[in-house]
Amino acid sequence: MQxxxxxxEKLTGIQSSRKSYxxxxxxxxxxxxxxxxxxxxxxxxxxxxxxxxxPQTSIYIxxxxxxxxxxxxxxxxxxxxxxxxxxxxxxTGDSWQxxxxxxxxxxxxxxxIEQYHLDLQEVLPEHHATSVPLRSQLNETFGxxxxxxxxxxxxxxxxxxxxxxxxxxVGVAVxxxxxxxxxxxxxxxxxxxxxxxxxxxxxxxxxxxAHELNSPLTAILGNAQLLMREMTDTPAAPLMKDIYxxxxxxxxxxxxLLTFSRQEEYLFATISIDEVVEDVLGLIGYQLSVSGxxxxxxxxxxxLLFHGSRHQIEQIVINLLLNARDALADKEDPQITIRSFQxxxxxxxxxxxxxxxxxxxxxxxxxxxxxxxxxxxxEQTKGTGLGLSVSLGIAQAHGGxxxxxxxxxxxxLFTLLLPQLAEEESEHGEETxxxxx
Numbered sequence: 001m002q003x004x005x006x007x008x009e010k011l012t013g014i015q016s017s018r019k020s021y022x023x024x025x026x027x028x029x030x031x032x033x034x035x036x037x038x039x040x041x042x043x044x045x046x047x048x049x050x051x052x053x054x055p056q057t058s059i060y061i062x063x064x065x066x067x068x069x070x071x072x073x074x075x076x077x078x079x080x081x082x083x084x085x086x087x088x089x090x091x092t093g094d095s096w097q098x099x100x101x102x103x104x105x106x107x108x109x110x111x112x113i114e115q116y117h118l119d120l121q122e123v124l125p126e127h128h129a130t131s132v133p134l135r136s137q138l139n140e141t142f143g144x145x146x147x148x149x150x151x152x153x154x155x156x157x158x159x160x161x162x163x164x165x166x167x168x169x170v171g172v173a174v175x176x177x178x179x180x181x182x183x184x185x186x187x188x189x190x191x192x193x194x195x196x197x198x199x200x201x202x203x204x205x206x207x208x209x210a211h212e213l214n215s216p217l218t219a220i221l222g223n224a225q226l227l228m229r230e231m232t233d234t235p236a237a238p239l240m241k242d243i244y245x246x247x248x249x250x251x252x253x254x255x256x257l258l259t260f261s262r263q264e265e266y267l268f269a270t271i272s273i274d275e276v277v278e279d280v281l282g283l284i285g286y287q288l289s290v291s292g293x294x295x296x297x298x299x300x301x302x303x304l305l306f307h308g309s310r311h312q313i314e315q316i317v318i319n320l321l322l323n324a325r326d327a328l329a330d331k332e333d334p335q336i337t338i339r340s341f342q343x344x345x346x347x348x349x350x351x352x353x354x355x356x357x358x359x360x361x362x363x364x365x366x367x368x369x370x371x372x373x374x375x376x377x378x379e380q381t382k383g384t385g386l387g388l389s390v391s392l393g394i395a396q397a398h399g400g401x402x403x404x405x406x407x408x409x410x411x412x413l414f415t416l417l418l419p420q421l422a423e424e425e426s427e428h429g430e431e432t433x434x435x436x437x
Contacts, residue, residue, distance in 0.1 A: 034068075041068050042166060048173040050180040054078065055098035057177065058087035061145070061170060062096055069159070073124060073148035077131075079105065079112065080142065080178070086116070088123070113144055120148075128152045132163050134171040142178070145170060192393055210254045217254065221247045252282050270421060271310050272303040273340050273353055279310075280317045288336070291325055298339040304351035306418040308398045313418070316391040316402070320355040320414045323388070327359030327412055334358065343417065350400070350417040362406040370404065 041064050048057055054076065062074035077086040086101040101123070105112055117129045127148040134143040145167050224244040231237045277297065281288075288295055306313075321336065328334035337356040342349065362370065371392045388402075395402040400418040 038068050038162060041065070042169050045166060045170050046173055048170070048177065050173075050177045052177070054085065054087045055089075055100065057174070058089045058098050059096040062089040062091075065147075065166070066091075069147065069163070071147040071149050072127065075120075075146040075148070076143070076174070077116065077146065078143040078174070078178070084112065084116070086120075086146075088120075116144075116146070120146075124148055126150060130163070132167040134167055134174055136171070136175050143171075143174065188389060188393070191389055213250075213254055217247060217250055221251065253286075268308055269310065270305055270307055271313070272305055273313075273351055273418075274299050274303040276310065276313050276317060277338055277340070277353070280314050280321065283314075284318060284321060288321065288325055291328070292334060293325060293328060294333075294335045296335065296337045298337065300340045300342060304340055304342060305421045306351050306398075307421055308418060309394075312394045313398070313416075316394055316416055317353070317355075319388065319391050320416075323414075324355055324357035324359065324412070327357050327361070329359075331359055342420065345417070349420040351420045352415055352417050354413055354415045356411060356413045358411050361408040361410050361412055362404070363408045367404060367406055371402075 044064050045061060048060060052060070058074065058076040061076060065071070065074060073088065073090045075086050075088045077084060079085075082104055084103050084105040088099045088101060089096045090099065101119075103119070105115075113131045113133070117131070120127075120129055127150055129146050129148055131144045131146040133141045134145065135141055145163070147163070221244065224240060224247055228237065228240050228244060231240055277299070281295070285295070321338075324336045328336070335358050337354075339352075339354045339356070341352045341354070343352050344350070371388050392402045395416055395418070398418055400416065402414070402416050404412065404414050406412040
């Protein structure tokens with residue numbers, strides 16, 4: 001009887017139908033899981049941070065794509081202003097590492113992709129590249145995404161469609177990042193123009209005040225010297241000496257104001273970092289001392305020289321010292337330490353100037369934002385948020401760097417690096433000091 005039942009099932013195909021049904025059901029379930037995973041990844045790719053760096057963006061995209069596509073390496077490429085910048089995310093076995101490749105280009109996207117694949121053969125000789133273009137809302141190609149695999153694979157229609165779908169979503173996010181960068185750059189330029197206008201107005205006003213005070217102060221100093229000669233052995237002699245010394249100090253402040261306002265100071269010359277610090281402390285040293293601060297100087301010997309604008313570098317040092325003063329408000333034993341030093345970085349010599357304070361410090365999440373225009377940790381009435389952003393621009397214009405370290409509640413350390421003059425350059429540059437005369 002049992003054999004008869006088995007024979008009927010074979011003849012009618014009932015058993016095989018059940019197996020086929022379950023196989024198809026399992027296949028459909030797996031396909032649904034696969035599609036859901038793809039949709040989840042695409043959703044994540046639409047959430048790219050517009051203020052992230054391009055290497056960070058490339059690594060983020062590679063991390064997401066690795067969940068649904070098979071590849072060894074990934075590249076995000078941006079074409080802007082005739083420059084092709086490729087951010088190559090390479091898998092090292094435990095993390096992604098990004099390398100940046102740039103070159104000048106001319107031509108349309110298909111030709112660029114072909115040339116790019118040829119160029120990458122030198123970097124990844126045993127890999128095969130597959131690229132899809134990134135298109136703007138105006139249907140203009142501004143870059144492409146590239147997958148690198150060790151083995152050449154037959155083009156799969158579903159995978160190709162998926163990659164193009166991903167590119168369309170990523171293209172929107174990347175285009176937003178480009179627009180954000182353009183707007184941010186315009187804001188920086190506007191901030192620098194505003195600051196330049198303010199500094200020009202302050203300089204003009206300072207020059208006028210300095211000239212007005214210079215004449216009566218010259219008379220005061222001259223008469224004080226005459227009286228000191230006549231009052232050498234009188235009880236009032238120490239008082240007259242104090243009057244004369246205070247007058248000399250006022251004279252120095254006026255000279256610094258004139259130097260600060262002179263347009264010639266925008267010219268580059270050979271300058272000692274010690275002289276810059278000395279002039280700045282002559283200008284704002286009194287403000288710091290009446291705030292109860294202790295200012296220590298640890299200057300390198302012999303003095304370190306650089307080629308730059310005295311006025312602009314003084315502006316950086318003034319900003320750093322005033323920021324340090326504000327950070328030390330209501331602090332016990334407030335101290336500022338100014339230190340100069342020599343540093344070699346990436347085969348290049350720099351002179352460094354650091355301003356250290358034991359003040360309130362800066363929170364880690366705010367440290368990366370302090371150089372952005374109009375961003376300030378101070379109260380609205382105490383800061384414009386332009387000082388550090390303009391200082392950074394000046395440092396970069398000199399081929400240098402400006403960066404910060406801080407621990408909230410403990411300290412802040414701002415470091416300015418400027419390219420150091422070689423000996424032969426400094427000897428030649430001494431002639432340019434006459435311009436500052």
